[in-house]
């Protein structure tokens with residue numbers, strides 16, 4: 001405390017009080033310098049660079065912890081275009097009392113000044129669009145998948161394991177680095193089911209079907225009626241599916257630079273460049289996902305993409 005007062009002045013002293021509570025040993029003892037007068041500047045000549053950095057860190061943190069908080073003045077700036085379609089909100093911070101940040105800077109002060117009156121018009125000089133990415137949720141492991149199934153009421157505890165095993169057996173998913181990832185085949189099948197049998201793969205379908213079955217049990221509905229209704233709908237769906245070809249844009253680029261299209265033929269999945277006609281086979285268990293009718297081999301959040309030698313390159317659209 002005396003050190004802070006001597007060095008920075010009375011105002012910077014924190015409200016910290018050294019309280020001794022009877023016989024209770026102080027349990028949360030932190031690392032701190034044994035002599036605050038040994039400042040990092042003085043100590044610098046006595047130690048190597050790493051030791052100095054570490055000491056400075058400890059010293060500054062300790063001193064800062066004994067000082068007053070810092071005070072900021074904040075200016076909120078609200079910008080709107082005339083139509084009201086676009087709005088921007090910004091905050092300018094100006095430190096008006098340094099407090100502990102005299103020693104340990106935590107918040108960067110805004111470097112720009114902004115002096116405009118309310119309602120003033122501002123000319124736009126340049127528009128820059130920056131893409132920000134938030135971290136996607138981690139992929140499922142078997143354990144987290146079971147948890148999710150429980151949460152969503154998919155299956156019963158007795159069927160969780162078989163269901164997951166079936167996905168693996170049919171190569172709809174595979175394991176990579178202990179995480180479960182969807183394969184090309186799995187993603188295509190899933191996309192297909194959602195598109196053409198959306199009602200059946202809908203998570204609520206099972207629940208609704210259970211209700212109907214209950215109605216039959218109670219004699220409120222004839223089972224033939226239910227079957228007929230279901231079958232007519234299903235038959236229409238099936239007929240609509242006939243002759244559908246897989247033809248989907250992908251995130252892979254051909255050597256000529258054009259995007260490649262995902263197709264399915266006699267020998268399985270392959271990519272075709274519509275520009276130059278090159279084709280390339282793709283294993284059905286390659287990790288991939290379908291989003292908005294486009295197949296992505298470059299799964300975000302995967303760090304093992306390699307350098308493109310196996311075709312799974314890092315190109316993004």
Ligand SMILES: [Zn+2]
Pocket residue numbers: 254255256257258273274275276277278
């Ligand atoms: Zn090409």
